[in-house]
């Protein structure tokens with residue numbers, strides 16, 4: 252009893268002396284544990300982001316998909332997340348979660364020991380946070396909107412006369428300008444913001460929504476991040492036979 256009281260008193264004194272644990276300390280303490288993570292995946296889809304992240308961090312994960320069988324992989328996802336069957340869906344412990352950016356933040360907060368993101372009090376953190384969210388919130392949504400409009404109109408580029416929305420090329424210009432001054436989307440170092448951004452950029456290029464060769468800084472950045480060993484490992488395990496049934500690209504825009 253005496254020992255217990257004195258330990259409690261000592262802890263109280265220490266808390267008074269150094270204050271309660273900060274959120275950064277809580278994050279570091281939590282990051283000791285390994286995740287119980289199953290990634291429900293479809294080849295060539297956003298679930299690749301999570302495989303790449305785990306490979307970068309050396310985190311264990313179980314990957315569930317049916318090789319070369321997109322409807323089969325989707326059927327598995329439907330069983331796990333019937334109301335929102337999307338890739339990625341993950342099982343984390345006994346919880347199910349969707350939304351790749353949020354899943355990445357969860358894994359960073361709990362398991363990354365401060366890796367793959369700049370320090371919260373650094374100027375780079377603002378860039379990192381912006382691009383982490385821009386990837387889905389602005390880039391992917393605008394690319395997909397332009398792709399759908401152009402498909403319906405049967406044109407290489409959507410005829411957006413009369414619209415004043417920021418379009419896919421404006422997104423690429425913004426990214427290219429940033430990369431003319433920064434090595435990565437998180438500033439000086441490779442980070443999870445690059446993992447978030449690569450998917451929509453590659454999608455826009457593969458579907459001819461934009462011509463990536465006209466954005467030299469984006470092109471150089473793609474080469475750099477795709478040469479990382481963890482990215483190559485992701486390709487090996489997450490699309491061992493390439494990407495089955497890719498969506499059809501838009502017809503190439505005529506030049507000259």
Ligand SMILES: N[C@@H](CCC(=O)N[C@@H](CS)C(=O)NCC(=O)O)C(=O)O
Nearest residue numbers: 296297336337338339350351352387
């Ligand atoms: N914003 C979500 C998007 C998820 C999403 O739409 N994934 C696509 C594959 S890349 C999908 O599963 N689409 C199936 C559908 O929309 O029916 C994320 O980042 O996780």
